[in-house]
Amino acid sequence: MKNGFMVPSRRGFLAGTAAAATAFAMGARPRPAAAATRLLNVSYDPTRELYADAGRAFSAFWAKAHGGERVVVTSSHGGSGAQARSVLEGAPADVVTLGLAYDIDILAQHGLLAADWQTRLPHNSTPYTSTIVFLVRKGNPKGIHDWPDLLRDGVQVITPNPKTSGGARWNYLAAWGWALRQPGGSEASATAYLKSLFAHVPVLDTGARGATNSFVQRGLGDVLIAWEDEALLATRELGPDTFDIVVPPVTILAEPPVAVVDKNVQAHGTEAVAKGFLDFLFTPEGQRIGAKHYFRPVDPAIVAETASVFPKTTTFDVASLGGWTKVQKTHFADGGVFDQIYSR
Amino acid sequence: MVFCLRRRDGLPGLSISIAFTLVWIGLIVALPLTALVLRPWQEGGGAMLRALHDARMYAALRVSFGCAALAAAIDVPLGLLLAWALVRARLPGRRAIDALIDLPFALPTAVTGITLATLYGPTGWVGALLARAGIRVAYTPAGIVAALMFVGLPFIVRAVEPVLRGLPPELEEAGLLLGASPLQNFRRVILPPLLPPLVAGFSLAFARCIGEYGSVIFIAGNQPFHSEIAPLLIVVRLQEYDYNGATAIALILLLSALVCMTGVAALRRRVSRGLVARGAA
Numbered sequence: 001m002k003n004g005f006m007v008p009s010r011r012g013f014l015a016g017t018a019a020a021a022t023a024f025a026m027g028a029r030p031r032p033a034a035a036a037t038r039l040l041n042v043s044y045d046p047t048r049e050l051y052a053d054a055g056r057a058f059s060a061f062w063a064k065a066h067g068g069e070r071v072v073v074t075s076s077h078g079g080s081g082a083q084a085r086s087v088l089e090g091a092p093a094d095v096v097t098l099g100l101a102y103d104i105d106i107l108a109q110h111g112l113l114a115a116d117w118q119t120r121l122p123h124n125s126t127p128y129t130s131t132i133v134f135l136v137r138k139g140n141p142k143g144i145h146d147w148p149d150l151l152r153d154g155v156q157v158i159t160p161n162p163k164t165s166g167g168a169r170w171n172y173l174a175a176w177g178w179a180l181r182q183p184g185g186s187e188a189s190a191t192a193y194l195k196s197l198f199a200h201v202p203v204l205d206t207g208a209r210g211a212t213n214s215f216v217q218r219g220l221g222d223v224l225i226a227w228e229d230e231a232l233l234a235t236r237e238l239g240p241d242t243f244d245i246v247v248p249p250v251t252i253l254a255e256p257p258v259a260v261v262d263k264n265v266q267a268h269g270t271e272a273v274a275k276g277f278l279d280f281l282f283t284p285e286g287q288r289i290g291a292k293h294y295f296r297p298v299d300p301a302i303v304a305e306t307a308s309v310f311p312k313t314t315t316f317d318v319a320s321l322g323g324w325t326k327v328q329k330t331h332f333a334d335g336g337v338f339d340q341i342y343s344r
Numbered sequence: 345m346v347f348c349l350r351r352r353d354g355l356p357g358l359s360i361s362i363a364f365t366l367v368w369i370g371l372i373v374a375l376p377l378t379a380l381v382l383r384p385w386q387e388g389g390g391a392m393l394r395a396l397h398d399a400r401m402y403a404a405l406r407v408s409f410g411c412a413a414l415a416a417a418i419d420v421p422l423g424l425l426l427a428w429a430l431v432r433a434r435l436p437g438r439r440a441i442d443a444l445i446d447l448p449f450a451l452p453t454a455v456t457g458i459t460l461a462t463l464y465g466p467t468g469w470v471g472a473l474l475a476r477a478g479i480r481v482a483y484t485p486a487g488i489v490a491a492l493m494f495v496g497l498p499f500i501v502r503a504v505e506p507v508l509r510g511l512p513p514e515l516e517e518a519g520l521l522l523g524a525s526p527l528q529n530f531r532r533v534i535l536p537p538l539l540p541p542l543v544a545g546f547s548l549a550f551a552r553c554i555g556e557y558g559s560v561i562f563i564a565g566n567q568p569f570h571s572e573i574a575p576l577l578i579v580v581r582l583q584e585y586d587y588n589g590a591t592a593i594a595l596i597l598l599l600s601a602l603v604c605m606t607g608v609a610a611l612r613r614r615v616s617r618g619l620v621a622r623g624a625a
Contacts, residue, residue, distance in 0.1 A: 079583075081582075081583045081585075082582075082583075085582065085585070106585055161566060161580075163580040163583055163584070164576075164579055164580055164583050202483060202565065203483045203565045203566065203567075204565070204566040204567060205562075205566070206561055206566065206576070206579070210562065213458070214461075214465075217462065218461065218462060218465035218466070218467060218468070218482075219465070219466060219467035220465060220466060220483075332584065333584060334394070334581075334584060334586065334589065339400075342400075342567075342568040342569070343399075343400075
């Protein structure tokens with residue numbers, strides 16, 4: 001009896017220890033030599049490769065400028081909103097590089113950084129921009145060229161749920177802004193356009209990568225509304241003979257901003273390095289790294305250099321739609337326009 | 345200790361064990377649940393009221409509970425069959441199958457969801473076949489049921505298996521000798537003692553399926569009023585930084601689950617009592 005009781009419990013203990021050991025091993029990073037400053041960059045999903053590169057380049061850049069002082073930038077990635085929540089709940093982020101300004105505004109509202117954070121760096125604190133494009137099957141069999149084409153009979157559109165995905169909010173706002181800018185466009189006509197658009201959406205994935213998977217791996221839908229960097233990545237990585245990118249004539253300027261988290265850097269004593277890292281993103285070297293990962297640069301010289309990668313298009317920004325706080329409240333809050341689209 | 349031994353409780357150090365258990369349960373189960381119950385009222389009952397008036401939440405609850413009940417119900421005969429095969433049939437590779445059954449417990453639910461969505465998607469192995477027959481599973485409530493069946497199956501098998509293994513063969517032999525047909529034998533001799541573990545397995549699977557998120561989200565389609573599950577609505581509220589709203593839905597989900605589970609527990613007691621009464625008679 002006693003044995004029978006002991007055995008499973010010991011096994012449970014061993015299993016627990018093994019799990020803890022594995023978790024520890026997976027969490028452990030290669031430890032740099034002593035005195036290296038660590039910088040935690042809390043970012044969103046599609047920037048994984050970008051900030052791995054930028055972090056490495058910055059370490060070299062900083063060491064050269066400061067007599068060999070070592071800095072290691074680690075980045076954490078996830079959905080933009082979930083990442084902002086983790087910082088809100090105490091993740092020790094020195095800098096945040098998120099998918100939309102609203103998620104950083106929330107941090108500012110809770111006193112983690114100054115309310116005027118977006119004016120502290122050039123270009124609305126946005127080192128790289130992107131835009132919203134259409135990814136279609138090779139040869140564009142459904143002839144998708146512009147926003148109205150998405151509403152044609154038999155066209156299925158893949159876009160994630162703007163409630164759960166920051167990326168999807170840009171998709172939604174691109175469509176909204178386009179509809180507003182049509183002759184005779186009004187809030188009512190734009191709502192009607194979005195309502196018909198979402199009637200063509202067979203699956204509301206919860207995240208942008210999930211939507212890309214639905215379209216790319218599972219062959220679902222005719223058009224994926226996506227960030228340009230995701231679309232370029234998908235075509236370059238998965239073979240240019242499977243997909244085409246269609247840049248609509250009018251689309252949104254997606255600005256994923258960056259900011260130093262004042263309260264955390266003060267606690268860590270990393271103010272100078274954190275600011276140095278964000279400034280680095282705006283240097284020609286930082287801008288070229290962004291372009292390499294298919295984000296549009298903001299420095300005019302690098303824009304000219306990379307013009308062949310990024311086709312010209314007319315864009316409008318979120319400020320022209322009233323800014324994030326207003327947009328969030330009207331469209332994505334409980335009972336907002338998006339909820340009305342799906343209400344009965 | 346002495347007290348315990350005199351009482352013949354069988355387990356040495358019972359009072360210490362009980363104290364330890366209660367503290368542990370308090371920390372691990374009761375504390376978070378209390379926080380969950382208190383949170384929605386923090387800024388008055390507004391969040392709760394709003395949740396209670398949300399037609400979309402009721403639709404999501406219907407989807408969650410309906411699909412969970414259906415999946416658990418379909419799992420009952422399947423699980424019984426599997427347990428039967430494991431215990432009675434001398435299958436080659438029985439040990440491997442035995443280990444496979446527990447796999448849904450260990451597999452990250454997101455992996456389950458993505459695998460199932462790929463399999464049942466319009467171009468997947470199963471999905472393409474079904475599409476030819478005009479049946480759509482992925483991105484409909486049927487997809488939710490498929491994912492939940494996968495997650496819930498081991499509960500039934502593991503609940504029934506030990507009882508089936510402990511069933512003395514003499515009972516069946518006696519039944520056969522007394523002239524019962526195989527069907528009669530199954531219905532009158534074998535099934536009655538299996539009913540309590542089947543109901544227990546059903547309730548476990550059902551409970552697990554109500555709250556399931558990861559495996560469902562990839563295959564559900566997530567269309568409001570149609571294939572949107574209640575846990576997704578909670579995530580939506582969190583994304584709006586609306587913690588009160590999120591906990592309000594969680595609390596309603598929890599209370600509904602509690603009501604359902606109480607019902608299932610009552611059913612289980614009745615089934616067991618019936619068995620004891622019949623055994624005594």
